[in-house]
Amino acid sequence: MPTQNNRRPTPAPQKVLVKIAATTLNPLDWKIQAYGLYVQSYPHIAGCEAAGTVEEVGSEVQNLAKGDRILFQGDFANTHATFQQYCVVPADRTSKCSHIPDNISFDQAASVPLGLATVATGLWSLHPDARSVKWPALWEQECATKFAGKPALILGGSSSVGQYAIQLAKLSGHSPIITTASPHNAALLKSLGATHVVDRSLAPADVLCEIQKIAGGMPIEYVYDTISSTDTQVLAYDALAPGGTLLLTQTAATPDDKAKDGDGKRVVFVFGSAHAPFNRALGLELCSRVRSREGSYM
Numbered sequence: 087m088p089t090q091n092n093r094r095p096t097p098a099p100q101k102v103l104v105k106i107a108a109t110t111l112n113p114l115d116w117k118i119q120a121y122g123l124y125v126q127s128y129p130h131i132a133g134c135e136a137a138g139t140v141e142e143v144g145s146e147v148q149n150l151a152k153g154d155r156i157l158f159q160g161d162f163a164n165t166h167a168t169f170q171q172y173c174v175v176p177a178d179r180t181s182k183c184s185h186i187p188d189n190i191s192f193d194q195a196a197s198v199p200l201g202l203a204t205v206a207t208g209l210w211s212l213h214p215d216a217r218s219v220k221w222p223a224l225w226e227q228e229c230a231t232k233f234a235g236k237p238a239l240i241l242g243g244s245s246s247v248g249q250y251a252i253q254l255a256k257l258s259g260h261s262p263i264i265t266t267a268s269p270h271n272a273a274l275l276k277s278l279g280a281t282h283v284v285d286r287s288l289a290p291a292d293v294l295c296e297i298q299k300i301a302g303g304m305p306i307e308y309v310y311d312t313i314s315s316t317d318t319q320v321l322a323y324d325a326l327a328p329g330g331t332l333l334l335t336q337t338a339a340t341p342d343d344k345a346k347d348g349d350g351k352r353v354v355f356v357f358g359s360a361h362a363p364f365n366r367a368l369g370l371e372l373c374s375r376v377r378s379r380e381g382s383y384m
């Protein structure tokens with residue numbers, strides 16, 4: 087995939103120029119090419135999240151200054167893409183949000199935006215058009231009790247999205263938090279909040295059996311399938327209690343015979359861009375709460 091070097095645009099009045107220190111590779115980067123997703127014209131510069139230093143601020147920008155270390159989500163316009171040395175970011179998108187604490191490296195910070203946004207927008211974006219379950223966000227009073235003691239099942243806990251799904255489930259009070267992963271990732275996932283890690287290489291029927299044993303008869307009303315392959319979607323759907331909610335990161339592929347009439351299972355295919363018009367409000371709110379200086383969730 088082409089990358090572009092040494093391009094140093096002058097930011098418009100409401101934008102900032104960022105010198106990129108770290109960016110990430112995501113499945114999206116190859117899917118754009120393989121499936122022709124999202125990109126309207128070529129040549130296209132890829133890369134959708136990064137961390138770096140503000141190099142120059144547009145004349146109307148109030149909230150950022152030269153030298154600020156920030157993290158941000160890019161988008162599909164070449165000037166906003168992150169596989170290049172300099173990238174332009176609209177200042178309102180970074181609004182206060184994204185200063186990087188001193189104890190977080192650029193590499194670590196660059197891996198935050200997409201995974202976090204994919205989980206947070208799918209859970210909390212309240213816009214009528216949002217692909218979200220519209221639950222109360224972590225900072226809402228109702229969240230303090232709504233999920234307490236209720237199981238969460240996160241399929242693919244060691245994926246980027248999965249690690250945020252575990253952390254937000256933990257912060258929301260879910261318990262137990264059951265996840266599937268390779269065993270060598272179990273310690274990491276427990277450090278993030280998973281209470282049980284089921285070996286994903288077991289046969290699907292055995293994985294389901296383990297999950298049900300751990301839930302101990304409690305209905306699993308929340309499943310986040312961060313992998314969303316056909317196999318994991320079937321597992322997710324089977325584990326989900328009637329009336330429960332399933333979030334997917336890829337298009338629904340659950341066979342029709344699973345979607346039985348009357349089981350009331352709600353399936354939401356999330357769209358993890360905080361820049362999508364229907365996610366903007368949540369994106370800005372989230373950013374202001376991720377900021378580091380007055381205590382943070384990060």
Ligand SMILES: NC(=O)c1ccc[n+]([C@@H]2O[C@H](COP(=O)([O-])OP(=O)(O)OC[C@H]3O[C@@H](n4cnc5c(N)ncnc54)[C@H](OP(=O)(O)O)[C@@H]3O)[C@@H](O)[C@H]2O)c1
Nearest residue numbers: 113114204242244245246247267268271286335356357358
């Ligand atoms: N809809 C959206 O807006 C959106 C946004 C972001 C991502 N996505 C999609 O979400 C998916 C995950 O993306 P990501 O960046 O989080 O992935 P990632 O970080 O590349 O995840 C890789 C990890 O997933 C785990 N994994 C793979 N197959 C698994 C399975 N069958 N069961 C359990 N774990 C499995 C493996 O963990 P182990 O090492 O533990 O085996 C692997 O190391 C991708 O398809 C991506 O395109 C969608």
